[in-house]
Amino acid sequence: MTSSPDGPVVIVGGGHNGLVCATYLAMAGRKVQILEARQSVGGGASTTGFASGYQVSGLAHILHSLNPKVCKDLKLESAGLKRGEAINTIALDRRGRHLTLGINEVVGAGLAERDIRAYSTFKREFRGYAKALEPLMMNKPPRLKNMDRKDKFTLARLGWGLRFGLGTDSMREFLRVGGINIYDVLNEVFENPLLKGAIAVDAVLGQHMGPRTPGTVLTYLHRLWGETQGSQSLPPGGMGQVAGALAEAATQAGVTIRTGAKVQRILLTGGRASGVLLESGEQIDAAVVISNADAKTTFLTLVGTPELDAMFAHRIHTTRTRGNVAKLHLALRALPIVAGLSAQQLGHRLLIAPDLRYVEHAFNHAKYGEYSEQPVLEITVPSIADPSLAPPGHHVMSVSISFAPYDLKGGWDQQHSIFADRVIALIDQYAPGLASQVVAHELLTPVDIEAQYHIAGGHWHHGELTIDQSFMMRPIHGVAQYDTPIAGLYLCGAAAHPGGGITGVPGHNAARRILAMGDA
Amino acid sequence: MASQQQLAGHDFHEVLKASPFHARVEEQSLVKNWMSWNGYQTARVYDTLASEYFAIRSSCSVMDLTPMEKYRISGPDALTFLNRLVVRDISALKPHRVTYVAWCNDEGKVLDDGTIFHLEPGTYRLCSQHHQLDWLLISSLGMNVLIEEETHEVAALAVQGPTACSVLTAAGFDTLSQLKPFGITHTLLNGFEVMISRTGYTGDLGYELWVAPANALALWDAVFGVKQRGLYDVRCIGLGALEMVRIEAGFIMPGDDFNTAETTVRAGHDRSPFEIGLGWLVDFDKPHFTGKQALLKEHGQPIKRRLLKLAVEGNKAPADSFLYDGKRGRRIGTIKSHTWSPILKATLAMADIEYRNGVVPAQIWAEIYYQKELEWRATWARCTISKAPFWAHPRRSATPPQRC
Ligand SMILES: Cc1cc2nc3c(=O)[nH]c(=O)nc-3n(C[C@H](O)[C@H](O)[C@H](O)COP(=O)(O)OP(=O)(O)OC[C@H]3O[C@@H](n4cnc5c(N)ncnc54)[C@H](O)[C@@H]3O)c2cc1C
Numbered sequence: 001m002t003s004s005p006d007g008p009v010v011i012v013g014g015g016h017n018g019l020v021c022a023t024y025l026a027m028a029g030r031k032v033q034i035l036e037a038r039q040s041v042g043g044g045a046s047t048t049g050f051a052s053g054y055q056v057s058g059l060a061h062i063l064h065s066l067n068p069k070v071c072k073d074l075k076l077e078s079a080g081l082k083r084g085e086a087i088n089t090i091a092l093d094r095r096g097r098h099l100t101l102g103i104n105e106v107v108g109a110g111l112a113e114r115d116i117r118a119y120s121t122f123k124r125e126f127r128g129y130a131k132a133l134e135p136l137m138m139n140k141p142p143r144l145k146n147m148d149r150k151d152k153f154t155l156a157r158l159g160w161g162l163r164f165g166l167g168t169d170s171m172r173e174f175l176r177v178g179g180i181n182i183y184d185v186l187n188e189v190f191e192n193p194l195l196k197g198a199i200a201v202d203a204v205l206g207q208h209m210g211p212r213t214p215g216t217v218l219t220y221l222h223r224l225w226g227e228t229q230g231s232q233s234l235p236p237g238g239m240g241q242v243a244g245a246l247a248e249a250a251t252q253a254g255v256t257i258r259t260g261a262k263v264q265r266i267l268l269t270g271g272r273a274s275g276v277l278l279e280s281g282e283q284i285d286a287a288v289v290i291s292n293a294d295a296k297t298t299f300l301t302l303v304g305t306p307e308l309d310a311m312f313a314h315r316i317h318t319t320r321t322r323g324n325v326a327k328l329h330l331a332l333r334a335l336p337i338v339a340g341l342s343a344q345q346l347g348h349r350l351l352i353a354p355d356l357r358y359v360e361h362a363f364n365h366a367k368y369g370e371y372s373e374q375p376v377l378e379i380t381v382p383s384i385a386d387p388s389l390a391p392p393g394h395h396v397m398s399v400s401i402s403f404a405p406y407d408l409k410g411g412w413d414q415q416h417s418i419f420a421d422r423v424i425a426l427i428d429q430y431a432p433g434l435a436s437q438v439v440a441h442e443l444l445t446p447v448d449i450e451a452q453y454h455i456a457g458g459h460w461h462h463g464e465l466t467i468d469q470s471f472m473m474r475p476i477h478g479v480a481q482y483d484t485p486i487a488g489l490y491l492c493g494a495a496a497h498p499g500g501g502i503t504g505v506p507g508h509n510a511a512r513r514i515l516a517m518g519d520a
Numbered sequence: 521m522a523s524q525q526q527l528a529g530h531d532f533h534e535v536l537k538a539s540p541f542h543a544r545v546e547e548q549s550l551v552k553n554w555m556s557w558n559g560y561q562t563a564r565v566y567d568t569l570a571s572e573y574f575a576i577r578s579s580c581s582v583m584d585l586t587p588m589e590k591y592r593i594s595g596p597d598a599l600t601f602l603n604r605l606v607v608r609d610i611s612a613l614k615p616h617r618v619t620y621v622a623w624c625n626d627e628g629k630v631l632d633d634g635t636i637f638h639l640e641p642g643t644y645r646l647c648s649q650h651h652q653l654d655w656l657l658i659s660s661l662g663m664n665v666l667i668e669e670e671t672h673e674v675a676a677l678a679v680q681g682p683t684a685c686s687v688l689t690a691a692g693f694d695t696l697s698q699l700k701p702f703g704i705t706h707t708l709l710n711g712f713e714v715m716i717s718r719t720g721y722t723g724d725l726g727y728e729l730w731v732a733p734a735n736a737l738a739l740w741d742a743v744f745g746v747k748q749r750g751l752y753d754v755r756c757i758g759l760g761a762l763e764m765v766r767i768e769a770g771f772i773m774p775g776d777d778f779n780t781a782e783t784t785v786r787a788g789h790d791r792s793p794f795e796i797g798l799g800w801l802v803d804f805d806k807p808h809f810t811g812k813q814a815l816l817k818e819h820g821q822p823i824k825r826r827l828l829k830l831a832v833e834g835n836k837a838p839a840d841s842f843l844y845d846g847k848r849g850r851r852i853g854t855i856k857s858h859t860w861s862p863i864l865k866a867t868l869a870m871a872d873i874e875y876r877n878g879v880v881p882a883q884i885w886a887e888i889y890y891q892k893e894l895e896w897r898a899t900w901a902r903c904t905i906s907k908a909p910f911w912a913h914p915r916r917s918a919t920p921p922q923r924c
Pocket of ligand 1: 339501
């Protein structure tokens, strides 16, 4: 079968990127069907009821990078999108000397004037670098060989932005810090250990990295890129509400969405993607197949190695995709009490990362297949802003825990509940009495995430965002422009450039690429 | 799932490994002209090149084949694995049959060539020139196949030449006359098992005999017993004589006639199957195989270069000669390997030749440097392309092979 712009398009997976990609294609007049394995769409953008009457965001709980262009193009506001109130990051201190990190200013007891000033300068400067990367983020990453006009344009805009957008001094500084680690940078700029610890979290969250790992400045910029577009928030109704708005926009554009439809195989005819086979045995023909699943699932499981060249399959196989973040959901009979924080402040993004060494030590364990003795925690209590998430007077807490390696020594089965208890005990140190308020809890390790969300390795970004797996090498070089060695098969999820987070950008870029290639 | 056998008991003091036939090989080697073949101590020449060459072409030759890389491939996905590995369609390869194959990397450049033996339903042996375990393991991803290196666990002898069938029959193998080319048979000799395949690298009648290393010497003695009993002449041959006959027979040697993809560093120095004359193996209609996309793409484009069989005028050895499209013309290639063929009375060569606009050069001339009493001279020799192998005796494919 050859491609035809009228042929039906099938998208494997209804994660937020699948929804975004589908909507763009449908808006361009294509006939699109989404096949989602789970009972609801959204993938990592979901709301789950983990105990009767208690709901939280299933994986992603903080909306910090949803792309404004995507929101506008897809008219998500009129499709019902509610972002929620902007929140700050609060770095917790055992003695109550917490710091509140805003976009440009930091406040808190015991902060030196110097650090306060340094914070604004630092944030402005680094956001500048992140902004300069914008052309790279919103386009297919340029190929370095056989560039097309668009690739050259992207590179030219990138070069222009770096050189003239930043100015000579900033450019020099960008080149200097770009390759080093966040640990050294933060030690150069700041004094306050808590402040440094909190910033370092943004550089390592979701990755197999500690603050001393090279490349952590780039991962920090990746995170900051979201901040160049708006503030972070807890969407009312949980992240599933965001997915709901995306699904609404998709449906309005004419996309057909099927849930509970797990794809078992991507079918090929004469080497070209020609449809999918569902686990139910049903076969669906398509002119174009787009995968929102991660690269390993897409190629090694759904396409299958016999259909691929050996080295290609090997290279996909050896990409680093082992997740390191676990998710803990707590049902609480009362609002926890953290000394020095008001009830309103508890509704912000709370971090437990007292200093750089703490974060580095937490990571050290992951290197050896152990969970962190003292993990780094990102805590939200979304029921403060949205009481409907819990029964009256009760609350839910959602915690991202770093580090909890996918391939834990000895396996997770034995250590699942020990680890959950350990994390609850750690939070209890900051919120005394919390442990006794827990009505129910749910821990999702990367192994659970893999099983429940169909992400190989359970990785935040569907694969490490290291320099060798980014940009024109994401997921691997040769497949970095959303198209694949299989004609008619494309990637549209976090495994593709520019990676994970609830951004919609991979979906957006993939749709543009597919339309530009005249496929679909 | 794939597994790899340990190289058990490897002695690191041992510079070159002794094959299971070594006691006899050592005894037969008059000139002690040794070389390494895949790490085994191997005779280049036992006695004289000429006598060994003529053993292959006029009587019966014996060569220790043990160092050839051998892999046993089994498991439910063995056929899927092999068919995705090689460019040829082997899905119709029946049990007890052998076929010649080549395999490529993703870029469609040849990694090696070899033979696949369908030993018993679903179990195969892959023989290759170079070590391939890494590539086989890489290629086994996602497949339920067991890959065992058995180079050191299987001893092998090549018995080749016009009287090979007669010699082996006299040695006690009585089932050979019905064995077709590329066929496999199993037999017992003095109580031990021998697998015999009608395969070889000489372009003539010949067999390869496969036994457990413990039975290697008994096998050798059985074959040479025929000579001792005064029935037929049997001679051991080294790699030197083999090189002569394989060029006559038009067989290519990976690593000599072309750079294998794995060892190629410089862009453009690796070769596709089309470029080395193995295009006939490539099957675009079979299921996907590694390199298919790249080869399809190459197939649609004008020919850039080919490895060709050349007959070179005269008897001067065109060692490493440059080739030109006329005397003092434009340089179009080089000689990769060559030999004087005593039986054809001609200089034969394998040459890598660039095409122009997809067309083979109308003339090919070799510039040959040679010495006379330590003084260098240069001469020009006209080359003629040979489509067919220089040597292909009907005896090679006749069943039963004619007795002589
Ligand atoms: C613990 C954790 C915490 C996180 N926290 C945040 C956060 O606070 N903020 C943030 O922005 N990001 C966060 N992330 C990252 C974010 O969740 C992901 O990067 C994002 O969900 C990726 O979106 P996607 O649409 O590309 O893929 P996914 O969300 O993974 O969606 C892929 C979809 O494809 C479906 N699928 C897969 N295989 C098949 C198949 N064979 N057949 C049918 N369907 C299939 C899956 O079921 C899934 O619905 C977090 C991630 C983790 C793991």
